[in-house]
Amino acid sequence: MTLTIALLEDDDMLRERILLPRLADFGFLIDGMASAAELELRLLRGVPDIVVLDVGLPDASGYDVARSLRMRHPRMGIVMLTARRDTPDRVRGLNEGADAYLAKPVEIDLLAATLHSLARRLHGDAPSPVATDGWRLADNGWRLIGPSGHGAALTKSERRMLQCLVDAEGETVARDRLIAAVSDNVHDFDPHRLDTLIYRLRRKVAEACGDVLPLSAVHGEGYVLTSLR
Structure with a gap:
């Protein structure tokens, strides 16, 4: 099953030139958006498996977005991707409903592995046969x-x-x-x-x-x- 990802990142260059193409190269079906309002429009077309979002958004706080998503879609995966590295920020993100909190700049391999791991945990996928x-x-x-x-x-x-x-x-x-x-x-x-x-x-x-x-x-x-x- 192909994982559907909604990426909420207001840095156009980071979103369009790095994150979207690199994550697509790892096999994810991914949509990018620059604001919380755009995310709400995306949700009208269907709920993605995982939302990756920044904290600093032009029209909302990423913490508020995470809390709202968790309340409305308890089975959705939420990954916060932000430049805020301090422990209190990480704790707040996790308390607001994020499943994982990654600091920028993030290695794409690490982000892809986090998304796969989160999807397995959410869907309860059985392990593949051992080779x-x-x-x-x-x-x-x-x-x-x-x-x-x-x-x-x-x-x-x-x-x-x-x-x-x-x-x-x-x-x-x-x-x-x-x-x-x-x-x-x-x-x-x-x-x-x-x-x-x-x-x-x-x-x-x-x-x-x-x-x-x-x-x-x-x-x-x-x-x-x-x-x-």
């Missing part, structure tokens, strides 16, 4: 879980690449095939980007999961994933 050696894909392939139980949120390209490797069932996957999996236009794709993508994925997984992803390069051929299904 060999404790590795598994969860949340419809948008999150990779390591043997330690910790997870890393995946971008669209990472998800496509991992699925291609998983489908190969431990066989080496040629570089051209991986490029075709991650790119909608292979002719404009720089082959070096594949190595960069894999390097960043390995590093992200190691930092988030505390385990080394069993993804190895096969010289002159491609890559192989040895123990994930």
